[in-house]
Amino acid sequence: MMEYHSVPPVENWEKLGRFIFSRNHIRGDGTIRWHAFKPPSDGGMSVIRLREIKDHEVWAIGKRIAAGREVNLYGRGDFGVQDCLDVGLGVKAVPLEENPNHAEVLGWPGERESVMAAAQVLAKRAVLARFPG
Amino acid sequence: MTEILPTTGVSEEAEFLRQERMEDLRRSLEVVSPGLKAIQDELIGVWQECSRPGWDGYEARPLGEAALSEAFQFIQGLPWEFMPHSVSGEPGGGVNLEWYRSPNWLLDVVLAGEGKIFFSALLGERRLRGVEPLQEELPEILQNLIRRVLSG
Numbered sequence: 447m448m449e450y451h452s453v454p455p456v457e458n459w460e461k462l463g464r465f466i467f468s469r470n471h472i473r474g475d476g477t478i479r480w481h482a483f484k485p486p487s488d489g490g491m492s493v494i495r496l497r498e499i500k501d502h503e504v505w506a507i508g509k510r511i512a513a514g515r516e517v518n519l520y521g522r523g524d525f526g527v528q529d530c531l532d533v534g535l536g537v538k539a540v541p542l543e544e545n546p547n548h549a550e551v552l553g554w555p556g557e558r559e560s561v562m563a564a565a566q567v568l569a570k571r572a573v574l575a576r577f578p579g
Numbered sequence: 580m581t582e583i584l585p586t587t588g589v590s591e592e593a594e595f596l597r598q599e600r601m602e603d604l605r606r607s608l609e610v611v612s613p614g615l616k617a618i619q620d621e622l623i624g625v626w627q628e629c630s631r632p633g634w635d636g637y638e639a640r641p642l643g644e645a646a647l648s649e650a651f652q653f654i655q656g657l658p659w660e661f662m663p664h665s666v667s668g669e670p671g672g673g674v675n676l677e678w679y680r681s682p683n684w685l686l687d688v689v690l691a692g693e694g695k696i697f698f699s700a701l702l703g704e705r706r707l708r709g710v711e712p713l714q715e716e717l718p719e720i721l722q723n724l725i726r727r728v729l730s731g
Contacts, residue, residue, distance in 0.1 A: 467636025470628070470667040477682050480699075484670045486638040517636040518673040558671065562687055562699035570682045570701060 447499045448546040455519040456537045456549060462493040462529045464572070465508045467517040477570050478523045490538065490550025496524065499547050505577060507545050519579070524574035533564040600644070614662055618654055622647065622674065627719045629668030640672035645692025649713055650674035653690055656715060661725050663688075673697075678728045686728045688721070700724050 448454070464483060466472060471482035485491035494504060504522070512519040527537050536553045554561055628634065629642040650666070653676070657663075663676035673691035682701070689697040690713070698721060699708040711718040 456604070459607070465636065468668075470625070471635070471681070473665070479667065479675075479677070480687060481635070481667065481670055481675060487671070492637070515633060517633075519636075520657065547716050557710075558689065559697045559699050559710055562689065562697065563706055563708045566685070566687065566699055566701055574629060 447503050448495070448541065449495075450546040451547055452544055453541045454541050456495065456527060456539050458527050458531065460537075460539065461496040461524055462527060462530075462549065462551075463496050463504060463522040463524050463575070464491070464493050465522045466520045466574075467512055467515070468507070469518075469520055472520060472574060476574050478569045478574055480562055480569045481514040482523055483572070484561065485551065485554045485565075487536050490540070490552040491554070493537070493549050493551055494522075494545065495539070495547040495549050497547075504547075505579065507547075508577065509579065510543040519577045521574055521576040523569065524575055525568055525572040525578060529568055529571045533567050535564060607636045614659055615654065618662055618666060619651065622650055622654070625666055625668050625674065634668065635670050638669065639670035641669070642668045642674065643672045643692045646690050649690040649692055649694075650676070653696070653713065653717075655690075656717060661717070661722070670676065678725050680728055684728050686721075686724050696721065698724070702727055 449458050466478070466482050471479050473479060483491065488565050494507060496504065508519045508522065530537050530551050534553060537549055540548050540550045542548045554564065626642050626647050629639070632641055634637055664679045665677045667675045669675040669689050671691060673689045676688045678686040683703055684701060686698065686700040691697065694713050694719065696713050697712045700706065707724065709720065711720065
């Protein structure tokens with residue numbers, strides 16, 4: 447895991463993970479629906495940077511988030527920073543003490559249908575990693 | 580339709596009201612085919628699952644009654660061969676209907692209780708999105724998109 451006080455800036459080659467807490471966000475064929483990548487109305491979409499972190503550490507963070515929000519962890523969608531750039535979005539490191547690898551996907555459009563379109567592309571390119579727990 | 584009751588609370592009373600509201604909706608539905616009934620049942624299940632704030636583990640809004648009513652209206656007006664492949668809650672509080680052939684060929688429609696149909700489609704390398712008014716007849720652009728997704 448990264449050090450909270452010295453996280454490096456996000457680089458284009460990095461991989462990101464978006465935790466999935468709703469089973470309806472995963473299709474029967476293992477692909478991911480766009481709503482797993484819908485941002486909040488007033489901010490960036492939370493993701494975890496998958497560099498400098500072990501897989502079990504990633505799942506530990508996901509489990510902790512799920513427990514705090516009283517939801518189930520089903521998996522995560524792994525995609526690239528470049529995928530965000532390809533649809534006009536940006537990624538910014540937003541380290542948290544409990545999760546220094548935390549980042550946000552920013553620059554979402556204002557129109558609902560445009561958000562859907564960008565999220566559909568991210569969902570299409572994302573690879574599902576099912577929660578092994 | 581019976582009076583819309585506040586059902587977004589988290590108390591036992593709110594949950595009871597929500598269950599009552601679902602039963603009212605079930606009784607009011609005009610069932611014309613087993614396929615339509617299956618989708619309608621799925622809608623009610625989605626409403627139950629997406630009824631509390633943060634149901635997606637993030638900032639999801641509860642699925643709104645107006646969105647649910649629009650979804651019922653929209654689905655009841657569809658020809659049977661145009662029935663969506665899946666129904667799900669959309670984190671903005673709307674209902675998402677999906678027609679899906681592959682990750683590169685799909686159409687998502689969101690009904691959010693605003694009298695509009697929000698849609699976005701992936702058609703191979705092409706992307707198409709827009710907004711149409713929610714009316715009795717399915718807009719031609721959506722008819723064409725559904726046909727393209729289903730037939731390729």
